[in-house]
Amino acid sequence: MTIVDEREPLLRARELVQEFTVRGRGGVKGGVVHAVSGVSFDINVGETLGVVGETGSGKSTLARSIIQAPRPKSGEVHFKGTDLVRCKRGRLAEARRHMQMVFQDPFGSLNPRWRISDIVAEPLIGYGAGSGGARARRVRELLDLVGLNPDSYGRRRPHELSGGQCQRVAIARAIALDPALIVCDEAVSSLDVLIQAQVLNLFEQLRSELGLSYLFISHDLALVKQVSDRVAVMHLGQLCEIGPAETLYRTPLHPYTVALLASIPDLDPSAARHRARLSIHGEPPSPISPPSGCRFRTRCPRAAARCADEAPVLREITPGHSVACHFPVTS
Amino acid sequence: MTTTEPVTDDAREAAPGAVARLVHSPSVRLIARRLVAAVPIVLGVSILTFIVLSLIPGDAAQLLLGPEATPEQIAAMHRQMGLDQPPVQRYLGWLGGALTGDLGNSLVSGQPVTGELGSRLAVTGELVGLAFVLSLGLAIPVALLAAYKPNRLFDRVSMLVSITGLAVANYVIALLLVLVFAVQFAFFPAIGFVPIGQGIGENLRSMLLPAVSIAFPLFCFYTRFLRGDLVDQLRGEDYIVTARAKGIGPGQVLLRHAFRNSSFGLLTVVGLNLGTLIGATVIIEQIFALPGIGQLLLQAINTRDFVVVQACVVVFAVVAVLANLVTDLLYAVLDPRIRYGNR
Amino acid sequence: MSIEEVSELASPAPVYGGAEPLLEVSDLRVRFDAKGRRVNAVNGLSYHVHAGRMLAIIGESGSGKSVSSRALMGLLPPTARISGSARFLGTDLLSLSEREMRRHRGADLAMVFQDPTRSLNPTMRIGTQITEAVRAHGDVDKRAAFDRAMELLQLVRLPAPERRFYEYPHQLSGGMRQRVMIAIALAADPKLLIADEATTALDVTTQAQVMELLLELQERLGTAIIMISHDLGLAASYAHDVIVMYAGRAVEYAPASTLFSHVRMPYTRALLGAIPRLERTPHSLLPVTPGQPPDLTALPPGCPFAPRCSRAQDDCHAEPPPFAEHEPGHWWACWHPCEVGGPAEEGGR
Amino acid sequence: MAIVEASASPALLEEAGQGRFRGWLRHLELIFPGALLVLIIGGCFVWPLVAAVPDPVGGDVLESNLPAFSEGHLLGTDPNGNDVWSRILYGGRASLVVGVAVNVLGLIVGGTLGAVSAHVGGLLDAVIMRVLDVLIAFPSLVLTLAVAQSLGPSQVNTIFALAFFSVPAFARVSRAATLRLREQPFMTAARLSGTSGRRMLFRHIAPNITPQLVTFSMLSMGIIIVIEGALSFLGLGIPPPAPSWGNMISQGQQALSATPMLVVWPCVVLFLTVLAFNLLGETLRARWSGR
């Protein structure tokens, strides 16, 4: 392996493109979904990058492209100095050892017929880490770490656990090999608030203790802000804004980010009712035939002729804060 | 299926650019694609038949010439039949003919196979078609009634009947039907086929018992399948709850919602079933002395008339492939998710 | 659970305002006998809804929100055993036969479900699904039904209704589908609309759109709405009144403004505390409530939240607190309620 | 605080009793077909070992065509003087062995083919599926006839021939199930965990598709036993005088109107067997699909 340069980001994604050909029954070609189109970003060691965006904006596809399941159509993903997109199967497997994923569906991500301890041991076996005894010890350690008593939970099967517990098992599996990066695709969205808090705290604890980096995907903006150092906003397969969490939430630049932030329901009833809320109307365009130019222009209150002709590129407005908009919002 | 909209959909569909839309319509593309995909399948089937047939011991020449034939006689007969050529060449020769619609001449009788198949196809086709119509025509209402009140008397009785149909061999059913409806009460003929030309009534009368013999097990199978699927829909699907929440009655929910969706599953099963039907026609045609393809196939196998066997198998394969194409098309026509899918 | 305990849990419906309530649910209990296990999904739930108001029922997953509302509609599976009463304009919905219930469904009470994709029949045109609801009640001819359906589609502000009428659910986006669901629910001018997690499956922007729409419709039509959710933010933003449920019971009930400023139940407080907020500093730990929701097959004798409650004392474990109106308009069920204005984090241990 | 009378307590108690009964009924769905199968299998495989049952073959022709309940012949004898009851028991062995063997073959060969095909995907999948398409489009009967005529009728050849029916069917079921499974995140998670392809197949896919395959095999068991009878009709299948239910029926039908009982008895046991397998299959399906 190459020696990792300290200043080199842990993960560097460049111009990632992922497309799907959709087919009807009998294999009729229906069109090409432009799920991710030219996305670039970095994640540094110990950093959490939040990704937000509405349904279908390509968040999950982005996550899967990074872990190469399936490999993206084009682009580069440099992880610890290896370009995953072009490396061989063996190298990829080696790299994946340091890169794990936690899925949205807590039950679906655990094989329903396996015992919890077997599930957690799977990566240990898969990467041949340790002997039987060492492995068993490591499994207990991991279960303890995620707050599950190995004695009472180790022999259970997923359906005997609650959603939050399942998610913790999935996390235990993800950290089993001390990865450098965990990709969380809506890892807490299906949990209710009390459990969600437990899981989020666990992530936080692992980050501070083990120095993990996260790619944290959600469409809950408040939640993303809670956990992220930097936040990227996706819209229809493209990054429209990326920047430090605080800055981005305080001074959103992209009209879409503004609309998203405005949609967050407020916990203060007196303030929430009867305010002019919505700044976004209409339906999201189809990813099969996205609009020309800026993909947000059909719903954008600030859209102008230029938006239809010219696709805006991501440009840095303030240090670390970039936006892809011809007419960024400036308060 | 009844729909209540006052303006028909077809009117909208026939909007300007109809030709362009036709070419780009998923159905047309589906047909084209599937027809292309069918070619290797039929080709594969014909090759497989060729291989299988060459594995069967004995050949037509030996059978024709009898046990006392000298090797020279057999060799001469082989030459006459073209069996002396290497298999690949024989196959290619056959294929060339088949592509031009000439399936060759029977080894045993020397008659052209194409014409013979054509007239027999009509009989088997009618038999199978009638069986489908009967089985589906009965299975649907019975399954609906059974699913209307699951686990009640009607459901249980229909289950017992269905399982009887699955357990009792079709040839036993055929003989029993004849004993009752042809011998005891002379409603129907016991054997024989009356061509449509001699009156549609007589024709149907002659085909009814054979068709019922084939249809009954099918009916039972479809009933079980559809009933199960309907009950699953009624129990598990959210749109059923929506429908109930609208305040419409259980009959409407069953017919308009559950059945509509179950019908697609049924369609697949019906399409796949066609292959197994061929076994049934061989037996039933034998019992009812119907001049169909099944009868021909069995005779041809027994006389090692491989040209005829090959032709029958290919015809069956084409029919099976077409049936699947038709079900796919029906899907595309009936199931809006495909009709308007992913555009 | 003994009979005495049951009777103690039973509670009167809180009275809101002066006018007759539209719906008055009292002591609703639902039990499932499934696979030999007995699940006590709802254990004595009582509340009122008045015409023109929006009541939010919140609570974590499995607290009985859906079951209690489906019980009103008579849409529970046969394995459910229901008791209690639900007076709707004088009739007890729970005692109606399936046939009688059918007359109320759609016409008086309507429901919008969580997942619009699965809740619409995928093989039926949107229009047909709406006209079906229109024609389910009253003798409406095709033409009139069509007109009404178009009216509804316009009402829910579906773009290009003439076209959408002939389309199928999969041709619509999630938000549009949910609007269609609302149109179906409104088809027969129901007096009460139950929205069971109607926006959970939608993303934030679409969720906001749908909620706006519901509010607007309520203002125009005067329909009462029961909004079921586990999103407190949503309840705070849109509802007039809020009920918090835990383990099949109501634990706190108040007008939204009161509830969010004067939380008394430790459970509610825990819920509020656990929500990530924009104001919070990044990477801070959230207050955590330990433990699991109680096993509904065997409820503990005392307060069901007691095992997880930081304020719990011996009496909490011994006896369930009654659900009572401790302050005007503000009901709760707790032996040791939180002080008003206390820190939100206090609810959790 | 006014406390409302507890409602519906008596009703609850009454329903509790009913609940127990219902619970029992639910088990009946499993018990009834299970017991029936145990009875049938026990009858065929164990009873002849325990009790004195006449030989199924080698009967005395002078005792041919005895009616049922004759002395020493519970269900009478066939035209060769063989005891029908005994033939039903021993014939059940053959039929059940064929049914089980064909299903096991289908399960293992077809199941593996389908799973591997779906799991590996790509070219292999395309090739396997095209071959299966060919097999499905190919009238299996011809294949069966070919096998039977070239190898001669026998139990093993019957199993072999019938496998042409079952293997493609199982492969389809297994492929569909595997494809569905592939969508599950735990499969992706396993790949991320460095799990090898073989381990994926055996530890992840196999246990998860087995219930579906087993359910399917329950439902197809009856069909296979019946098809074996149809083969007997065409002179294939298990060669007489060795009994199987199928060839008993097919032999009996040759003089159906004269000696109907020779057909009725095997039909009855066949009915019970198909019933049991179907009920069992459906119960398992309902349970495993989580209803």
Add this chain to the structure above:
Amino acid sequence: GGGPAGTSAGPAGPPQQGGSLTTLVTSGFAGSWPSGLDPATNTTGGANLSHMNAIFSGLFKLVADDDGGNARVEPELASGYEFEDGGKTVKVSIREGIEFSDGTPFDAEAVAFNWERAVDSSCTCAPRWPLVEEGGITVEGNTVVLKFTQPYAAVINSMVVSNANWIASPTALEKMGEEKFKMKPVGAGPFKVVSNRLSSELRLTRNENYHKQGRPYLDELIIKSVGGDQPAYQAVLAGQAQVFEGMVTTPLIDQAQGNPQVTVTPQPPTSPYVIQLNTKKAPFDEQKAREAIYYATDVEAIRKGLFGNRYPAAQTFTGPGGMFHDDTVPGYRTYDPEKARQLVKELGGLTVHLGTIKQYVAEQINTALQSQWEEVGIKTTIDSHELNSLIGNFNSGEWEAMLQTAGAWDPAAGVGVGFRFDSEAPFSGVADPELDTLLDDAAATIEPQERDELYAEAGKLISDKAYAPFILAFAPTNIAAEGVHGPGVTTKIPPVLVNTGIQWDEVWMSQ
């Protein structure tokens, strides 16, 4: 009315003209004519007697009294025959003034033309004439002359089962070509072909040109192939067919005999079932083993148990309906289980593969034989063969025992005794020069008395050497609906080989 043995099946009044009759034949045997109906190329001609006789009639025909007795071959389209040269020359004269149904003359030239084709035919029913190399078949005026290298006694008797009996119109054959002709052959028989669907249905209509005045009675004759005895019986009961030729299933025959709606006419048996033993190969190259089989076989039990005493036991190669029949053979070894056991013991055990063709009656007998043989310690496996694999088995010479039918109405006829016992014959398991000589001599002897003696001697030899135990003389039964009458249908005619040559021109139906 039914009743046993067709006692009441005499003609019910004067024959009536007209009507359409459907006759059923079993698809496995007579109902299969895959190679068409041209006498020279129909390889199953021996089974398709009804088809061929109806279209071509015959130079000769086998007739008998109503009870099947006094069976004899009579000239039909031929007017007579003469033996000359000690039987080495046979002159068959042709009836004058006959025309084929296409109007062309039926003459000696036509017959000679057909015979040339028949001799070259590959059918088992081709004539086995020992013709001289050159000029074996010649025409002399209205006579066709056959010249043999040695006398052939059965030349006339075997005519009725050989394709030499059926004379096709040479003109029609030339005009249509062989391929078309075999579908719509033209003969001088009572019926003309309307349509012909191979192995499925043959529709015939009355030949107005038929040489007998007022014949045939029927306007239409339909021959249909059907899948088995049970469907055929049902079809007759339901009125879709009037005749079923060749019922073999005993319980059904029993049932039919109890049914007043049908006339049941068992035909006089000619060819008995025989267990051929392959003496060229172990274990039956040893006489003891063969004897063990004789002693182990309980014919009486089979007769009674399987067939309700319907068919007589046989000890030699012709049944009671055939020529030169003997009920018993002196010294024939009958059932004696003790002796069988003893022999098996001496042999140190005996294991036998017993085969037969796939057919209901044969399989039943085999099953019964298996039981009986097992009883005395002979380990027996039985196989049923398709025709193909049967031929294969014989050709390979690997077979041990085969249940077959042996003999014919005239034992010297084509598939007669020589077929099973001549050392040259492919289906024979015996290679005994002495027996060959006896059979050859018998075939070459014209004098009936002498022939009878030679055959008796042959029978005795077979029995003494224990070459092949005979079981019983089997013949199929014909079923006719009420109102159908005719020779071979409701009266008995000995089957020339397996099935009876029904005289379709005489068959009539009451309207």
